[in-house]
Amino acid sequence: MSQDQPRIVIAGAGHAGGSAAAFLRQYGWKGGITLVGEEPDAPYQRPPLSKAWLKGEATAESLALRPARFYAQHRIELRLGTRVTALDRAARQVTLSDGAVLDYDRLILALGARPRTLPLPGSGLRGVLALRGTADADALQAALGPGRRLAVIGGGYIGLEVAASARALGAEVVVIEREARVLARVAGTVLSAFLEGQHRKHGVAILTGAQVAAIEGEAGAACAVRLQDGTRLPCDTVLIGIGAAPNIELAQEAGLDCAHGILVDLAARSSDPAISAIGDCTQRPLPLYGRSGRLESVPNAIEQAKQAAADICGRPPPPPEVPWFWSDQFDLRLQMAGLAFDAHETVLRGDPDGPGFAVFHLDAEDRVLAVEAVNAPADFMAGRMLVAKQARVPRALLRDPAQPLKDLAA
Amino acid sequence: MPHVTYIEHNGTEHRIELEEGLSVMRGAVDNGVPGIDADCGGECACATCHVYVEEPWLAKTGTPDEQEASMLSFAATAQPNSRLSCQITMSAALDGLVVRLPEAQH
DSSP states (O other), rough: OOOOOOOOEEEEEEEHHHHHHHHHTTTTTSEEEEESSSSOOOBBGGGGEEEEEETTOOOHHHHHOOOOHHHHHHTTEEEEEEEEEEEEEETTTEEESSSEEESSSEEOOOOEEEOOOSSSTTTTTEEEESSHHHHHHHHHHHHHHOEEEEEEEESSSSHHHHHHHHHTTEEEEEEOOOOSTTTTTTTTHHHHHHHHHHHHHTTEEEEOOOEEEEEEETTTTEEEEETSSSSSESSEEEEEESEEOEEEEEEHTTTTOSSEEEETTTOOEEEEEEEEEEEGGGGEEEEGEEEOOOSSSSHHHHHHHHHHHHHHHTTOOOOOOOOOOEEETTTTEEEEEEOOOOOOOEEEEOTTTSOOOOEEEOTTTTTTTEOOOEEEEEHHHHHHHHHTTTBBOOOHHHTTTTSHHHHHHH | EEEEEEEEETTTTTEEETOOOOHHHHHHTTOOOOOOOOOOSSSSOOOSSEEEEEEEEHHHHHOHHHHHHHHHOOTOOOOOEEGGGGGOOHHHOOOOEEEEEEOOOO
């Protein structure tokens, strides 16, 4: 070992990795911490990239997870612009792309996910973009403005958030979705239909059940998206927003157990007790739902960062949290809690044409599995607690916005 | 620079200098004050930056807007002096502000 103190290496300096470093110090870790990140920036918050950052309403300071001084103050060594390329579990060493070799006593893999690519003719043209980091967001921002035309392939959260921001910047926008509705994988039908209506109201063209055949180019730059039915959608910029693939190759090559992500327990431990894994790259237990899954969200990154830091510092594990997500589009605040696995029934509370509403997803025993709230923060909070309680709830009460949910959730 | 004192549930005090215009949540997160999670980064979306404002400061910190009040109404440990610290912006008038942290944010 090259140092006297034990050292933790964190591979990946996104929201999960950056949070883990901070929690380790908060929980009293006295040894070394080295945070390795591929991007040139210290850890920052990604959610604003499709919203405030894209619209020019955020600064590098407001985006930063912690101020630059934080890392020196807390003896967190930042190694940026490099990444872990090899993991030797027997020697407890990682090799970085800049050639450095680091010993570790504990390793935290916070490798994130990368945008899925579209294996289609024209996907390598100039002007075909994805959105993951600040460099992507800056390229996208430069392409948006009055008179510019954006084609978004994929009606997921990123695609819809960018569409809303692009409208605010004055661009023409078309969203092309393969499924019969936007957010088909992640939202219920009521919310999908509501958001399609809202986007159309704000001038976004939404095409569902639309299969992309190719991206057409002119002088090396994208100029249109062609659908399989022959429709040609002229544009200057194409955003591919068709989901993310977890970065698990390093773990796979090192022989760690992986499925759709790096398999971890509720202490964020991988199949090697010296190695934790957190954030988008993991497949984690979902105790409320009796299964495991990947959660691509900031709350999950923070929860698992806490689990790993607590485990390493010998503290009791943090209490399990209900998965939750948020999104902002136009003047809409979306807050979702829980996961609607095997939902038996949905109950609508409020009116989608009114100021706010929520959709509760129930199982066959009338327990709340998930809630989707639009401009309805109280219903979101109530839903989050009801999911955690796993208690049976009277549907009539859920359905009546005049009936407060506070007593039910307490 | 104005300062805020954060008092953890266990009584530990943190006196933090905080630039005007930044939120009281940011002051805690940026300086490693335990007990404020701020999952959503200050969007008033998660209620994980809950604090209790000490009585003398309540008038100066103002009252929660509807979104914040709705979120707080479901916080397990909410009290009349509860606020989401991401919604309190530091100003010269708040120099010396004292907030207490709940036992847990979830």
